[in-house]
Amino acid sequence: MDSNKKYWKGLEELNQTPAFVENSKSEFAEPIPVEDVLNEAGLSTRTPRRDFLKALGFGLGAVTLAACNRTPVHKAVPYVIKPEEITPGIPNYYASSFNGQSILVKTREGRPIFIEANPNGVGLNQGTDATTSASVLDLYDMSKLQNPQLDGKDVEWSKLDSTVIAALNKAAQAGKQIAIVSTTVNSPSTLASIAKLTAKYPTATLVQVDPVSYSGIIEANKNTFGKAVIPSYNFGKAQVVVSVAADFLGSWLSGEEHSQDYIKNRDYKSLKNGKMSRHIQFESGLSMTGSNADVRIAIKPSEEGAVLISLYNEISGQSVTGGTTNAKAQTAIKLVAKELVASKGAAVVVAGANDVNIQSLVNAINTQLGAYGAIIDLDNYSKQYQGSDAAFQQFLTAAKAGQVGVALFLNSNPVYNYFNAEDVKSAIEKVEFTLSFADRKDETASLLKAIAPVPNYLESWGDSSAKEGLFTIVQPTINPIYNTRQAEQSFLVWAGDTTSIYDFVKQNWEVSILAGSGKAWKEVLQAGFVFKGSTTGSAYIANVDVTSVASSIVADSKKIAGDVELKLYESTTLRDGRYANNAYLQELPDPVSKVTWDNYAAINPKFAEQLGLGENGKVKVEANGKSIELPVVLQPGQAMGTVSVAVGYGRTAVGKAGNNVGQNAYPLGSIINGTVQLAAKASVSKVSGTYELAQTQTHHTIEGRNIIRETTFAQYQKDPNSASGRFADTHKTYDLWNKFEQPGHKWVMAIDLNACTGCGSCIVACNVENNIPVVGRDEVRRRREMHWLRIDRYYTIEENGTKFTKENDIADIQDFENVTVVHQPMLCQHCEHAPCETVCPVLATVHSSEGLNHMAYNRCFGTRYCANNCPYKVRRFNWFNYWNDSRFDNYLNNEFTQLVLNPDVTTRSRGVMEKCSMCIQRIQGGKLKAKMENRKLVDGDVKMACQAACSANAIIFGDANDPESEVSKALRNERVYYVLEEINVQPNIGYMTKVRNTFEA
């Protein structure tokens, strides 16, 4: 059964703009000048005989001269003393951790080149998020400082130390405060080293502040439970999830871990057992989490509190005043409340607002639902965000009053990411001695007296504790590249302690973490972590005065209510801006808007129409007395009367790749009720000029073909085959070619559309593994991004219960709020009857006996016929020699960043086609390992880079000739269909239908 739903990739396709129609015809953005050459004038042009001979002679001479190079002499330089554990050519793995997640770092000849999750880890152990995969590039960032600095000049560490110690002593004698301003510190070793400093200088205090603050939750839990912590959420236990503006699969707390758990109730294994959770999202901008929801209701930021009050009323049967008046929300809340109550103990409500009252109300709702214990764990609480907005304000006040003698900034950049940068600047001016531990001269560090640069985490000893009872180790995988020193070491030196950082971390572990656990230090270095907590927490009851909380919510909501409301959000790709110089992340398309290299003002298309805005327009967004100018994205699903802007952009001193990308939106925030708010009353006005965003949205389009198959959970339960509409079941297929045996392996892949959240972590992992270049904003605009794997996002519109299936209906749409989204990872399908193979004039792309579509780069000479003939548009052409071209120096092409390259994969040159190779280097490596060990290859020996990065297990790879492999089992699933199978290209990648657990009428 073919779906009659209409899917579209973007508004250009929906509206069939002339530019879109024109571009969708051809594979490449720029026309090839065939016409010019073949027209009459072109053919009748005469080249005089003498010119011809001249050109011929010159050409021949030039070629001869060019060929006269002597063969270069290559040197082979072995180690003088080879470290015992290194065998050149064989990777070593080290356990470490990033942002509290236990990871494995792959190194080759001493260079870290890839990061994957520690499969035995606690919490997120199935994949990594995009920032983790990309973090390996930060090690090789050439914008970092190479030496400590004092007053902007490079100095010796000894000079810096004596200056700092003098300043500390002066402050201590004067009784002035010594403030260590930091983002959340959960590392036991860092805390221990700070304790050493505090012991020497008693006025030293640690001020923690996070750019995107969660202090509202901490305060609320302190008030309602007496525990000032952020709980851990186990979405794996939740059958009904209601989120009010919390992007809990993306940037909210630990989104990737939530995804891993959340998907376990929605993927093919769960569906096979007849189970699927239901997820309802209330939000203003279309977030990644919202795009995965079964039901999504667009609301304004000021309505978040009201929605929760109504929800509380429905659940508890009370009638607290201040409920929502939004009709759509009201109907939804009635249904949702019924669902929630029906599955008490397996239902949870989360809210994204950084507001103590809203979070208190959420606590009250969750107590009613019995979520504390199984789902919300206050015993094994999260320690990722402990920043306190109030503490930072106190610091600013004290500093401005001249009470602070020394301020040390650790992982902290408030001049960039605090809403009131002017306040921070004037506070810094009043402090006698200021120092930053930043690894680069960032916005804050450049204003300070001294910089004591710290090494990257891959060069450091350390640890972290993202969750109560969980301790992960950070161990170096390379010697410090620059003259840097860890902050912990600096604290020790300034406290007069000469212990080396290694001894300090080791002692701290042995004394305070490993004591009594029966584990030795060396075991920790191998395992990477110690977990002393339990798997479930105990039940808690929130003590909330709902009536007073509700009245405060109503009062505070009025402060941000207006005709136009602004919502600032943390983007899934760049997060709070600290990774802004990472070219991989800058070029990773936003999961929903598919914009790269910029932030933008997301506005509902109908609302934009009212404002007189169109594509490529620019707006001025004004809030809290400040304004920024941004390009517009017409975002379906965006609530009417709202505008969403991502923070984390607009950095000015982060490095060559990230400087001046987008606009800084932090200044538009404010403080309400003691916490930093990312929502505000705003005004939006059109400004002149146009700006073309580098969107991958409509690139590589697929014209209205039936490539997305979608069903509802109710239909699925009736018929698991529903909507999968497999062509082969109803049609006879014919082969033009002789069938050939594939007796060894047959590599195939299964992709679960229900599991894919669209986060893009696989894209980054693929880039790192396969040496895929970053091309920059201009080239993405020309549709020349090189990603081998992309995630296509398709919208469908529903309004008042009717689905819009025809293009003509679109004019009837009242608003673009009710949008549903499907994410589809698209990569080379390794077709058995590959259309690309038959058109290659030089046999550069051919089929293997293992079912792979090989690409021999050295054979390719760039006709691009294959890309034109590829029905999936997954082939990428190298328009430049990205690895040896000064235009791309800021991204990956420089002496230093090139160290991140995987030595097992060729870097492709200009004029060569490339595409997903199914990580053939990993396949060959896995086969060789089996041969060396004289055994058969078993399922799981070979993992794709994208698969390893996917925490939702949406990508399953393996050998179809092994009937017991996970992929064989997955492909036998009733939901499996093959994209464009009707053209009989026989792809080797099967997709599983998207199932939506909607409310059935």
Place this chain on the structure above:
Amino acid sequence: MRNISSVLGRFAKSISVSLVLLFAVTMSSNAQDAKEGAALFKANCTACHKVDRKMTGPALAGMSERHSEEWLVKWIKNSGAMIASGDPVANQIFEEWNKVAMPAFTQFSDDQIKGIIAYVKEEEAKAAAGAADKGGAQGAAASSDANNLMILGVAAILLLAIGVIVILSRVIKTLEKVITNNAAAIEAAKVRNEAYEESGKVRFAQKFLKNKKLVGFTALMVVGLLAVLGWQTMWNVGVHTGYKPVQPIKFSHQIHAGVNQIDCQYCHGGAYKSKNASIPSANVCMNCHNTVTAADHYDGEISPEILKLYRAVDYNPDTREYGNNPRPIEWVRIHNLPDFAYFNHSQHVSVAGLECQTCHGPIETMEEVYQYSPLTMKWCVDCHKTTEVNTDNKYYDQLIEAHEKLKKGEKMTAAMIGGLECGKCHY
């Protein structure tokens, strides 16, 4: 001034030589013991000791002066026991040599040990004498010989040159005389010769040019020959068979792998487990070369090539200590595969069980290594077409099953299991 000092030096040295010789004569009663001692010394002691140089153990010269014979016998028999018994000298030596104990030689009789001591003394005397002789000779040569030699040489060359000139002028005169005497005969011969050429060669050439078919055929042959030559040359562009660059150290595989039969794995272990065969790090060389100095080939001096190794690891052979300034050896790479081709040694060596010589040629006979195989794709493909797969490997079980069903009795080659597919080498 210099002359006087050198004369004095020579005098002193000759005295010392005569003294040593006198000493040797007095020792001649021990000559018989020393002979046996020599054999025992070479068999048991040379691994760690040298007479004139520190090795694993101290230099032995002068040991009879430092210790009594009785003490030495006891020490050599069982040094460990002596140390344990608390002998102060023994313990001092033990400490001095980083607590590396000398193995016990309880199997030796006292006389045998005395023989060894006698041999050491003899060697010591010889070494001293040798040093004195050498010093004397050098001193003499350095004084005035150089100048005399140069003057003599120049004079000899001048004389030779004059002689040559005289002889040549004589020859020329004689030849001129011959010509003037036989002018008529020469003229006649010339005329005859010209006539002959006209009648023979020229006529042949004219005939040849008239025969168009023959000309055409010849031209075709020439073009064909050039084409074949050109074709062959083109195919060999970038093929470096026989490439034998000069290496920074004259390392000989012939000595190491051929004469000394060191297994390839000892140095190139990577070939068995990794894609890279890997050139051994210098610490591997030092496993042997901290004792093997090839001094017997260089008049008792350390081989200059081995000295280069020492320089690389910053090792001082006299103090036997490593410094902090190592300098890696920059070998010149001989086998260069293009970057776009993936090659894995372990796949071929460990899995397929190929001998190193299959691709690298008779490496154990190579004084200097050269590229034996062309390393072209054709060369790879040819081998993959004929090489049978090592079917004992359990990895292939599934494939073999399938192939047996397909073709009974036919052998399975690398090519048949996908060994010729592009992606096997290019990714």
